[in-house]
Amino acid sequence: MEENQKIPMRSQVKKEDTWAIEDMYATVEDWEKDFAAAKKVAEEAAEYAGRLGESAQALYDWSALTEKLDCMLSEIYGYASRVKDQDTADAAGQTLSARAMGLYVECSGLISFADPEILSIPEEKLEAFYAEKPELLKYRRSINEVRRCKDHILSPELEKILADAGEMAQAPGTVYSSLVNADLTFDPIKGSNEEELEVTGGSFIPLMQSPDRNVRKAAFKSLYGGYGKVLNTAAGLLNAQVSQLKFFAKARKFGSAIEKALFYEEVDRKVYDKLKDIVLMETVDGDYVSLKEYLETAREKDGKKVVYYATDKKQQAVYINMFKNEGINVVVLADFIDNNYMSIVEQSEENVKFLRIDAEADALKTDGESAENEKVKELFAKISGNDTMKITFMPLKDTKIPALLNIDEESRRFSEMMKMYAAASKKMQEDLPQQATLVLNTENALIKKLETNCENGASDIDEAIARQIYTLALIGQRQLTAAELESFLDNSYGLLEKL
Numbered sequence: 001m002e003e004n005q006k007i008p009m010r011s012q013v014k015k016e017d018t019w020a021i022e023d024m025y026a027t028v029e030d031w032e033k034d035f036a037a038a039k040k041v042a043e044e045a046a047e048y049a050g051r052l053g054e055s056a057q058a059l060y061d062w063s064a065l066t067e068k069l070d071c072m073l074s075e076i077y078g079y080a081s082r083v084k085d086q087d088t089a090d091a092a093g094q095t096l097s098a099r100a101m102g103l104y105v106e107c108s109g110l111i112s113f114a115d116p117e118i119l120s121i122p123e124e125k126l127e128a129f130y131a132e133k134p135e136l137l138k139y140r141r142s143i144n145e146v147r148r149c150k151d152h153i154l155s156p157e158l159e160k161i162l163a164d165a166g167e168m169a170q171a172p173g174t175v176y177s178s179l180v181n182a183d184l185t186f187d188p189i190k191g192s193n194e195e196e197l198e199v200t201g202g203s204f205i206p207l208m209q210s211p212d213r214n215v216r217k218a219a220f221k222s223l224y225g226g227y228g229k230v231l232n233t234a235a236g237l238l239n240a241q242v243s244q245l246k247f248f249a250k251a252r253k254f255g256s257a258i259e260k261a262l263f264y265e266e267v268d269r270k271v272y273d274k275l276k277d278i279v280l281m282e283t284v285d286g287d288y289v290s291l292k293e294y295l296e297t298a299r300e301k302d303g304k305k306v307v308y309y310a311t312d313k314k315q316q317a318v319y320i321n322m323f324k325n326e327g328i329n330v331v332v333l334a335d336f337i338d339n340n341y342m343s344i345v346e347q348s349e350e351n352v353k354f355l356r357i358d359a360e361a362d363a364l365k366t367d368g369e370s371a372e373n374e375k376v377k378e379l380f381a382k383i384s385g386n387d388t389m390k391i392t393f394m395p396l397k398d399t400k401i402p403a404l405l406n407i408d409e410e411s412r413r414f415s416e417m418m419k420m421y422a423a424a425s426k427k428m429q430e431d432l433p434q435q436a437t438l439v440l441n442t443e444n445a446l447i448k449k450l451e452t453n454c455e456n457g458a459s460d461i462d463e464a465i466a467r468q469i470y471t472l473a474l475i476g477q478r479q480l481t482a483a484e485l486e487s488f489l490d491n492s493y494g495l496l497e498k499l
Contacts, residue, residue, distance in 0.1 A: 042107035056129035063139040088181035108163040172241040186226040189218035281331040319357040359409040370442040375454040405473040408435035
């Protein structure tokens with residue numbers, strides 16, 4: 001990646017390395033001809049309104065017309081999308097794509113009468129149509145699919161309204177695509193030899209595979225700094241997308257968006273639910289539980305049932321013991337496939353959230369209050385050398401533990417995903433940026449002592465104690481680097497000498 005500092009414009013790319021969209025349409029003028037022709041086919045199909053149950057011939061002719069229309073719309077929209085994707089900032093390509101979507105919606109509206117009419121044809125009459133005109137059997141599968149959907153097909157008037165709303169429903173996805181693929185740009189970064197490197201959605205992964213940690217760090221900050229600038233816009237678009245999915249699910253008389261998605265994929269909800277239930281998760285004690293069994297006794301947080309999990313029983317032993325003392329069951333989800341499983345469950349079950357046991361300490365605290373001590377906070381910020389780490393105070397039930405180091409669930413999952421993509425880079429040794437929070441236990445004697453001592457300014461011994469507490473919390477989170485281990489041993493010997 002670092003050899004190709006500048007992402008070339010499409011006009012600078014060799015013709016043989018670009019899409020051959022001329023194989024679809026030689027010119028835009030040819031596309032325009034099919035555009036006009038498709039509308040005429042849809043208008044011709046619309047003339048069959050009220051006639052589909054008249055005869056086998058009428059149903060056959062209408063089916064043949066709509067088959068032709070589907071093929072034409074697929075070609076028209078496919079070409080327009082490829083033109084748009086050639087340069088997402090090009091207004092002409094965006095216009096072409098928008099027109100293709102508008103045509104699709106318009107044609108859908110013209111033939112929206114069909115599903116209610118097909119449903120109204122009695123079964124015996126439909127079988128007679130097949131016998132009378134065997135050619136109609138070609139469309140039996142699509143006709144049966146319409147009849148399978150009878151509980152979710154509305155009146156002709158309402159079907160027309162939903163069809164006309166199709167273009168509007170595409171808005172969140174269309175706007176987001178334009179935002180991230182055209183309008184959103186990222187700050188360039190410096191390469192290993194101080195050359196300027198361009199950061200884009202396409203160059204990000206290769207940059208994250210760089211052997212130079214500074215390049216990886218800069219690429220990460222550039223990309224996510226760019227997304228951070230449009231955070232509220234992206235969140236608004238996501239909310240709009242979720243809202244439209246819920247609206248159409250409700251309009252079609254489905255209980256949820258997942259139920260609607262499963263129905264049209266012809267996957268029975270019972271199959272989906274049973275598959276989730278037969279997945280067994282190992283607990284840290286060696287037992288096995290299904291998701292359903294776990295949720296029966298799961299703790300709740302912010303209206304969601306939380307599944308607490310560990311990925312390394314040895315490394316996370318301190319956290320595991322604390323959770324066990326609270327009577328909280330912890331499962332082991334250590335494989336990459338488990339990440340996919342968690343994501344699928346969280347997307348389909350709105351009231352379920354997976355949290356690794358070192359992600360937060362809320363489940364381990366007492367009901368008491370705790371106040372922040374700015375001087376102690378400054379002390380730990382100084383000895384940690386981590387200016388991005390948050391420091392909080394919390395009364396934990398286990399008074400023996402002076403501090404815990406928590407890593408935000410979402411930032412850690414992203415980091416692990418990026419490490420997987422960069423696995424081919426053997427030189428990639430450093431961790432990707434993660435949001436860390438140091439939780440200081442206000443019920444612990446050492447923390448109380450530091451609070452008292454720091455009133456008149458922290459001494460050398462206070463700094464040594466704080467450094468020891470922080471490093472022990474770090475050990476509970478991950479293995480120390482060689483430099484960290486050397487520093488930890490030096491600090492330990494120094495404290496022992498002062499006894």
